[in-house]
Amino acid sequence: MRAGRQRLSRDERLAYLILLPALGAVFVIVTIPFVLVIIQSLSNEDGSFIGFVNYSRALGNPLLYEAIKATGVYAVIVLPIEILLGLSFSVLVHRTVRRPGLRAAIYVLAILPLVVPPVAIGVIARLIYAPGYGVLNVILERWGLMHGQEINWLGDPTLAMLAVASVDVWQWTPFVYLVFFSGLQTVPRESVEAAQIDGAGWWAQFRYIDLHYLRPLFILIIVFRLADVLRVFDHVFILTGGGPGTATQLLSLYMYRVEFKFFDSGQAAALAVVVLVSFSLLYTFIARVLPLERA
Numbered sequence: 001m002r003a004g005r006q007r008l009s010r011d012e013r014l015a016y017l018i019l020l021p022a023l024g025a026v027f028v029i030v031t032i033p034f035v036l037v038i039i040q041s042l043s044n045e046d047g048s049f050i051g052f053v054n055y056s057r058a059l060g061n062p063l064l065y066e067a068i069k070a071t072g073v074y075a076v077i078v079l080p081i082e083i084l085l086g087l088s089f090s091v092l093v094h095r096t097v098r099r100p101g102l103r104a105a106i107y108v109l110a111i112l113p114l115v116v117p118p119v120a121i122g123v124i125a126r127l128i129y130a131p132g133y134g135v136l137n138v139i140l141e142r143w144g145l146m147h148g149q150e151i152n153w154l155g156d157p158t159l160a161m162l163a164v165a166s167v168d169v170w171q172w173t174p175f176v177y178l179v180f181f182s183g184l185q186t187v188p189r190e191s192v193e194a195a196q197i198d199g200a201g202w203w204a205q206f207r208y209i210d211l212h213y214l215r216p217l218f219i220l221i222i223v224f225r226l227a228d229v230l231r232v233f234d235h236v237f238i239l240t241g242g243g244p245g246t247a248t249q250l251l252s253l254y255m256y257r258v259e260f261k262f263f264d265s266g267q268a269a270a271l272a273v274v275v276l277v278s279f280s281l282l283y284t285f286i287a288r289v290l291p292l293e294r295a
Contacts, residue, residue, distance in 0.1 A: 034276075041269035054266040058274065061267075066246045067254035070161070074250055075229045077165040078172070083221060085169070086176025087214075091206060093177075094184040107181075110174035118171075122238030125167045129153040129239065157247035160240050164248050167235045172228065176221055183217045184210060223283055230279060251275065 044050045058064060097103050113121075128135045131152050140146040153159045187210055195205050233252045236242070242249030242257075249257075255275075259268035 037269045037272050040265060041273050043266065045266065050266075054270040055274070058267045058270040063246065063249075063254060064271070067249050067251045070247065070249055071229065071251045073161060074165055074168075074232075074248075075226065077161070078168045078229065079222070079225055081165075081169050082173045082176050082225065083218075085173045086221075087180050089173075090177045090180035090184060091210065094181060095202070107178070110178055113171045113174050116171070118234035119238065121167060121171060122235035125163070125235060126154075126239055129163045131155065154240050155244055157244055160244060160248050164236045164239050167239070168229075168232065172225065176225075179217050179221055180214055183214045187213050219286055222286055226282070227279065230275060 041054050137150045153163050191209050231252050240248045242253045255268055255271050258264050
C-alpha cells in the first residue's frame with residue numbers, strides 16, 4: 001500500500017513536470033497580460049491608483065452602446081446564416097457525396113477561405129463593393145438590374161452592415177460546415193439503417209438521429225463564432241472604417257479608436273476587462289441553455 005502511494009506520488013510529479021512548460025506558457029501569455037490590464041484599468045496615465053474611474057467613464061460613454069448595438073446586429077445577421085448554411089451543406093454532402101475523392105476536394109475547398117488573411121479578404125471585398133469601380137455595381141449594370149445612379153453599398157448604413165456581414169459569412173460558413181460534417185461522421189450507421197427500415201424519412205433521420213449527435217457541437221460553434229465576432233476587425237476596418245457614421249463601428253473598432261486614436265489607455269483597458277467578464281458570463285449562460293451532455 002505504501003509502495004502504491006509512493007508510485008502514485010512519482011506519477012503525479014511526472015505529470016506535473018510534463019505539464020509545467022504548457023502551464024508556464026499559459027501563465028506568461030494569458031495571466032500576466034490580464035493582470036497588467038486590470039492594473040492599467042485602475043490607474044491613471046501617470047500610474048497612480050484611481051479606482052473604478054476608468055470603468056465609470058467607459059460605461060458612461062454613449063458611443064460604447066452604439067458599438068454594442070452594431071456588434072449585436074452584426075452577430076444576429078452572421079451567426080444564424082452561417083449555422084444554417086453550414087449545417088445544410090454538411091448534411092447534403094454527408095448524404096449525397098459518397099466518393100472519398102470528391103469529399104476530400106470539398107474539404108480542401110472549405111479550408112481555403114479560413115487560411116486567407118483577413119486583410120486580403122477585406123481588400124478583395126472593397127473591390128467588389130466600392131462605388132465607382134466596384135465589381136458588383138458593374139455586374140448589376142450590365143445585367144440591367146441597376147438603372148441610373150449606382151448603389152452606394154458602403155455609404156448606406158444598412159447596406160454597409162450587410163456588406164461587411166457578407167464577408168464574414170463567406171469566410172466562416174466553411175468552418176461551420178467542417179465542424180458539423182465531422183460530427184456527422186460519428187453517427188452510427190446502424191442507427192440510420194434501423195431508422196430507414198422503420199420508414200423514417202430524411203427529416204425524421206435528421207431530427208432524431210443526426211441532430212442528437214450534432215447538439216454538443218452547437219455550443220462549440222456559437223462560442224467560437226461569438227468570440228470571433230467580438231474581435232472581428234480587419235475586413236470591417238478596410239471596407240468601411242466603422243462608417244458611415246458609427247453604423248459598422250463594432251466593439252473591436254471602438255476599442256481600437258479609444259486606445260490608438262484618443263490615446264485613452266485606461267478606458268481601453270477597462271473596456272477590455274468588461275468585455276472579457278461579459279463574454280465569460282455569456283458563455284456560462286450558453287453552456288446552461290445548450291448542455292454538452294447528450295440526452
